[in-house]
Amino acid sequence: MPEQLLDDQPQNPPGPPQQAVAAPDLVVSTRGLTKQYGGLTALHELDLDVPRGSIFGIIGPNGAGKSTAFGILATLLKPTSGVATVCGHNPGKHPKEVRKAMGYMPDVMGVYERLRVDEYLEFHAAAYKVPRREWPDLIDGLLELVDLDVKRSAMVDDLSRGMKQRLSLARAMVHDPELLILDEPASGLDPRARIEFRELLLQLQQMGKSILISSHILAELQQMCSDIAVIEAGRLLASGPPAAILEQLGTGRQVEVRFAGGQVAQYPAADEAEQAALLRRLVSEGREVVEFKLIKQDLEDLFLQITKGIVQ
Numbered sequence: 001m002p003e004q005l006l007d008d009q010p011q012n013p014p015g016p017p018q019q020a021v022a023a024p025d026l027v028v029s030t031r032g033l034t035k036q037y038g039g040l041t042a043l044h045e046l047d048l049d050v051p052r053g054s055i056f057g058i059i060g061p062n063g064a065g066k067s068t069a070f071g072i073l074a075t076l077l078k079p080t081s082g083v084a085t086v087c088g089h090n091p092g093k094h095p096k097e098v099r100k101a102m103g104y105m106p107d108v109m110g111v112y113e114r115l116r117v118d119e120y121l122e123f124h125a126a127a128y129k130v131p132r133r134e135w136p137d138l139i140d141g142l143l144e145l146v147d148l149d150v151k152r153s154a155m156v157d158d159l160s161r162g163m164k165q166r167l168s169l170a171r172a173m174v175h176d177p178e179l180l181i182l183d184e185p186a187s188g189l190d191p192r193a194r195i196e197f198r199e200l201l202l203q204l205q206q207m208g209k210s211i212l213i214s215s216h217i218l219a220e221l222q223q224m225c226s227d228i229a230v231i232e233a234g235r236l237l238a239s240g241p242p243a244a245i246l247e248q249l250g251t252g253r254q255v256e257v258r259f260a261g262g263q264v265a266q267y268p269a270a271d272e273a274e275q276a277a278l279l280r281r282l283v284s285e286g287r288e289v290v291e292f293k294l295i296k297q298d299l300e301d302l303f304l305q306i307t308k309g310i311v312q
């Protein structure tokens with residue numbers, strides 16, 4: 001990772017000081033995080049709290065500001081204003097500490113011509129100052145974890161796209177960081193590889209890692225994320241556990257009832273008490289209920305409901 005920040009816009013110009021949040025139970029926290037590229041506000045006062053140990057998903061349409069936010073957290077971009085705390089450190093002020101504690105997988109992998117897979121990981125292990133005697137075990141372990149041991153002697157450029165992504169994840173882990181920031185890590189993976197990737201992330205979570213992940217594959221995030229944040233045009237639209245967000249929207253719970261004779265009707269029922277009351281009422285009215293089921297909304301519905309399709 002480069003030592004210098006990639007852009008040199010002034011950080012936090014004069015104004016009221018913002019409070020950095022360095023709570024021990026949060027692995028990432030941002031307050032008022034704003035990034036402008038010229039006249040375009042790519043991030044607008046983003047407040048984000050990522051609980052330690054969580055798999056936290058960021059969802060947003062193209063151009064929402066996900067990669068910009070990740071770039072700031074990964075020390076590669078300076079915010080125009082606002083503060084961020086990553087693993088207890090400010091990425092703008094203490095980039096070395098942040099880079100030690102976090103592994104970043106960008107959405108595009110750099111080109112590393114003429115390097116073998118194992119050399120590529122050695123190169124990064126050296127960059128992170130992992131002692132040379134630890135390399136063989138480290139690289140064996142990482143290649144096994146991302147299921148690339150058969151490709152250890154292949155040239156990086158000869159790997160398939162999905163394999164490159166798995167290698168990029170292994171690279172993000174060479175220094176055993178407590179936080180992984182993964183920018184669309186599953187794009188380009190085939191269905192089996194996606195399922196395996198999800199299993200891998202859950203395994204990493206069990207190993208004690210915190211994971212911040214962006215994706216467009218919404219159903220996938222729903223299956224593994226404890227919390228999600230929905231952003232659009234640089235603004236946070238909703239955040240929390242997917243089920244809680246659905247609940248907040250008030251459209252989370254609908255019950256579908258099928259009556260004898262084939263008639264089907266839908267009723268709103270916010271919680272279990274309302275569902276039970278609905279069933280009691282229908283039965284007491286003499287209706288012949290043959291099926292009574294909760295209609296589950298998924299993240300796909302949630303995403304379409306919350307975002308408006310704004311493109312800047």
Ligand SMILES: Nc1ncnc2c1ncn2[C@@H]1O[C@H](COP(=O)(O)OP(=O)(O)OP(=O)(O)O)[C@@H](O)[C@H]1O
Nearest residue numbers: 037040042060061062063064065066067068069312
């Ligand atoms: N270096 C840059 N210079 C100018 N504008 C930029 C730059 N990087 C990003 N932007 C703009 O900032 C906005 C947010 O871009 P960003 O890449 O953060 O979105 P994203 O949510 O990651 O999108 P995607 O889902 O397509 O990856 C976009 O309007 C984009 O055009």
Ligand SMILES: [Mg+2]
Nearest residue numbers: 066067068107
């Ligand atoms: Mg992006």
